[in-house]
Amino acid sequence: MALKEGARVKDRGKSEAPRPQGGVEAHLLVKDKGLPFNNTKLQSISLWHFLYRLALIGILFFVSPSQAGESTPQGRAITAQRIEWIDVHVHLVGGRMRDYECAAQVALKAMDEADVRTSFVMPPPQPPGHPGLYDYEDFISSLKRYPGRFAFLGGGGTLNTMIQKAAPDHISKHTRRRFEKKANEILRRGAVGFGEITAHHFSLMPGHPYESVPADHPLFLLLADIAAHHGVVIDLHFDVVVEDVAHLPPKLASQANPSQLAANIAGFERLLAHNRKAKIVWAHAGSDMLGHWTAELSRKVLREHPNLFMSLRMGGGVPSNRVLDESGEVRIEWLALFCDFQDRFVIGSDQFFVSPDIQGSGPGTVFGQRAERVREGSKTLLSKLPPDLYQKIGYENTVRLYKLKE
Ligand SMILES: [Zn+2]
Ligand SMILES: [Zn+2]
Numbered sequence: 001m002a003l004k005e006g007a008r009v010k011d012r013g014k015s016e017a018p019r020p021q022g023g024v025e026a027h028l029l030v031k032d033k034g035l036p037f038n039n040t041k042l043q044s045i046s047l048w049h050f051l052y053r054l055a056l057i058g059i060l061f062f063v064s065p066s067q068a069g070e071s072t073p074q075g076r077a078i079t080a081q082r083i084e085w086i087d088v089h090v091h092l093v094g095g096r097m098r099d100y101e102c103a104a105q106v107a108l109k110a111m112d113e114a115d116v117r118t119s120f121v122m123p124p125p126q127p128p129g130h131p132g133l134y135d136y137e138d139f140i141s142s143l144k145r146y147p148g149r150f151a152f153l154g155g156g157g158t159l160n161t162m163i164q165k166a167a168p169d170h171i172s173k174h175t176r177r178r179f180e181k182k183a184n185e186i187l188r189r190g191a192v193g194f195g196e197i198t199a200h201h202f203s204l205m206p207g208h209p210y211e212s213v214p215a216d217h218p219l220f221l222l223l224a225d226i227a228a229h230h231g232v233v234i235d236l237h238f239d240v241v242v243e244d245v246a247h248l249p250p251k252l253a254s255q256a257n258p259s260q261l262a263a264n265i266a267g268f269e270r271l272l273a274h275n276r277k278a279k280i281v282w283a284h285a286g287s288d289m290l291g292h293w294t295a296e297l298s299r300k301v302l303r304e305h306p307n308l309f310m311s312l313r314m315g316g317g318v319p320s321n322r323v324l325d326e327s328g329e330v331r332i333e334w335l336a337l338f339c340d341f342q343d344r345f346v347i348g349s350d351q352f353f354v355s356p357d358i359q360g361s362g363p364g365t366v367f368g369q370r371a372e373r374v375r376e377g378s379k380t381l382l383s384k385l386p387p388d389l390y391q392k393i394g395y396e397n398t399v400r401l402y403k404l405k406e
Contacts, residue, residue: 084117085382085394088311088402089196089235089283089348092121092139092355093364096132099355100139107353108149114375117395118149120348120402123156125198125237127209128165133157136191151402153195153235154186160197163219164211171218179219183226192402193281194223195235199271200264202239202289203255208363210257215267221274228277233401235281235311235348240265242292252289261290272305279401283348285310286324286334287317294321295333302341309401311348312393314377315370323381330384338389346398349378 092103104121111119121143123135136154143150162179183194199215213220215238227234245261253259272280285298301308312323319326323334330338338345354368382394398404 083382083390083394084115085347085378085390086398086404087111087116087119087349087351087378088281088346088398089313089350090119090121091124091196091350091352091364091367092142093352093358093368094134094138094355095358095360095364097355097357098134098138099357100142101145102355102357103353104139104142104146104150106356107351108146110351110353110371110375111149114379118151118404120151120153120192120195122153122195122235125160125196125201125211126157127211128161130157130161130209131207133161136186136189140189151192151404152190153193153233154189154191155183155194156196158182159186159194159219159223160211163197163213163217163223166217166219168214168217176219176222179222180226183223187230187232191232192404193233193235194227195233195281196237196283197223197234198237199268200239200241201237202252203257204251204289205255205363205366208255210255212258212264215264216270216274217267220271224271224275224278224280227279228275231277231279231403233279233281233309235283237283238264238268239288239290240268240293240297241290242297245290249290269301269305272301272308276307279307279309281309281311281346281348281401283311284313284317284350285345286322287313287315288321289317291318291321295331295337298337299340302337302344309344309346309397311346312378312381313348313350313374314381315350315374324377324384328380328384330381338385338393342389342392343397343400345393346401347378347382347394349374351375 090107092100092107094100094103107119107121110116121136121139123138126133135157136152140152143152159179159182162175162182166175186194197220198211199213199217199220201209201211203210215236223234241261241264243263247253248257248259248261285293298310302310314322314324323330325331349371350367351371351374352364352367353371354365358365382390385393
């Protein structure tokens, strides 16, 4: 896939350039007038957080002038440059007509507006027999018309259905061979990884499936070995359940989800430990629907599993676990994570780009209506990061993790 390092920074002239907010540390200087303990909210933060804030403020003074541009008296960085970023997780909705060409054009327009250099397209994680089941074969010819703008992952409509279908304790040799053959074929066709695959997926509306298998299902372990062998990633949708749940939140209880849930994190950790060379991108960090995926949990699993990465989604989920707070600022616990695990985060917006010819009210169309909000959230997040973190999370981590080359 063609990606020019030198092409990632767009100079669009000073007059039309938006102004990155100077990073969170700059924001803190503006909002708190440089005094970390000047309101009641801040008085309640722990000593640990205070030390973090000092460290984050310190980053500002170590940012080189070429990275930060000028600084106003209010501490806001000004730059004439718009920096392009990579979105590692989007979907195209082609409908019954499989019109992925028009969906790709919708995506391109949005990408240009949001300074997205490249988007990684993948089929959603579909269960066996799902209406309109599709995989990468259906859209790659449309993507290839725009070299450098798209990459793809495959398996959401094939490998995922096989995983959901196969009983973990009865995997025949034939099933394993068929699975392995399909996985290898996906990579031969040029995929940068396997996705979107799920071990646990909540239904959020009618027509949106509930799916659940142990994350250490033998076919998951096999996929990890294949991914490790070829040095590619697995994009995993995993609605984590840290402890048994007797009553689901109303939003989940009203859809096709079970009434009770058993903890599933142990299987996930076994998958991560199974093959340390398998890079697993846990999708949708910052927007989990159950509320168990906290920043604290992220810290724990990132520390214990060096082959784990997270893609950030700025859409929905339990408010207290979101990356951005109600006023659009990065929550301190997430910012601390980004600083401590700088190489482990990427942006995966999970936007759905819908062909304009599609009429209907299915999940793809509904998610498509939310795409702009999600996109804006991703841009807001990047604009609030210090320049070096913006570069890493928005671009460099993805280039390294997915081995993007010219
Ligand atoms: Zn997902
Ligand atoms: Zn997705």
